[in-house]
Amino acid sequence: MELLDLKKQGIDIKEQIPLSRYTFTKTGGPAEYLAFPKNTAEVEKLVKATRIDKIPLTIIGNASNLIIRDGGIDGLVIILTELKEIKVEGNQVTADAGARIIDTAFAAAHHGLSGMEFAAGIPGSIGGGVFMNAGAYGSEMQEVVDSVHVLTRSGEFKTYSNQEMNFSYRHSIVQETGDIVLTASFKLVPKDRLEILDQMHYLNALRRYKQPLEYPSCGSVFKRPTGHFVGPMIIKAGLQGKKIGGAQDSTKHAGFIVNKGGATATDYLNLIHLIQRVIKEKFGIDLHTEVRIIGKEK
CATH class of the missing domain: 3.90.78.10 (UDP-N-acetylenolpyruvoylglucosamine reductase, C-terminal domain)
Known part of the structure; x- marks a missing residue:
């Protein structure tokens, strides 16, 4: 089996692991196979292995807005939380799919970049946030996403522009295509760092009070x-x-x-x-x- 060959090569693949360990609800049945790739190359190998082995493939981020039924998931589940690099260049922030939205928002703030304040308390990952067009306090991901780099289920790398993502309320095109979000770039606006942080701390206090x-x-x-x-x-x-x-x-x-x-x-x-x-x-x-x-x- 191709998947087990990858395990022998050192890719972190586990078997029959309860997904309740990873979901925010603390519920969910087992994954037949569960992988934690450390980089894009490992993601590519895992996706290829599921095609060769002809088994289902499920992608999970931070599992914060997810319910996994008690019977679990057949095939391979990939959790992308090990892909978590965040880069800031000029007015743009680029984050890996497994990076937390919260961490990305604060990285932007510390560089004096405004636009992601609304996301300061969203507990999901960048991949999940882009997939769902996550939002809070009247703002959504679509307002700040510049481009999204994905891996298709057939193994092709491609980049979507904001317009090509076809964002709408809690929707993006990758929900239809099944493409795997690898990184997302956000186009932000310079602003006083302390003003940005004050707004983020205010919204987080509001969240703690209401939720x-x-x-x-x-x-x-x-x-x-x-x-x-x-x-x-x-x-x-x-x-x-x-x-x-x-x-x-x-x-x-x-x-x-x-x-x-x-x-x-x-x-x-x-x-x-x-x-x-x-x-x-x-x-x-x-x-x-x-x-x-x-x-x-x-």
Whole structure:
């Protein structure tokens, strides 16, 4: 098997590892194979191996906005958190897919570059943030992304411009193509470093005040329907604080579901489905998940 040959060559590949070790919800079944490539060359070799071995390939970043079902994931799961270099040149910041969005935003700030203040508290990776067009406080990745360098599933390297990324609310073209984000470059604007940092610290304080950061969660669960706010609807429906197993709709922010202890991915999904059903019945509104849900049932 090509994949196991790569393991013998020193690429970090593990077998049957619970993905709950890596998700922010602390839930999720095992990966059949799990790899932590240290560089782009290793990513390329791993992708090629899945084609040769004809096994599925799943890419994961910081797993902060992700629910992995309790049955886990067949084939190879690649976690890109070892690819985390951040470079600053002039008014541009370039970060590897596994670099944390928070670290990238602060690197920009310390170089007096403005534009990523909104992202100062987003816990995901650059790859995941670009994939999802992550956003907060009225701003999104699409406003600052200059270009994105990817590896296609067929093994081709290519670079997308901002326009070619086809960004929209929590969407980018790589969701459709399956391309693997390797690096992203951000075009920013010079500004006083202390002003930038003050804004970032303010937004992070606001986040700590409003969000249930003291518990494991997958962040904001649902996309915002046009003309409505999810949290107030959940409260009006009497679902805030609702608990299924170890998963609870947060009493601090109704748009979050937290792991109060011992939750499974199935608990999360059952609570999500309950909220969707009740909101549809009471308000006639379809709630769609912002959180990415992958893997197989147990």
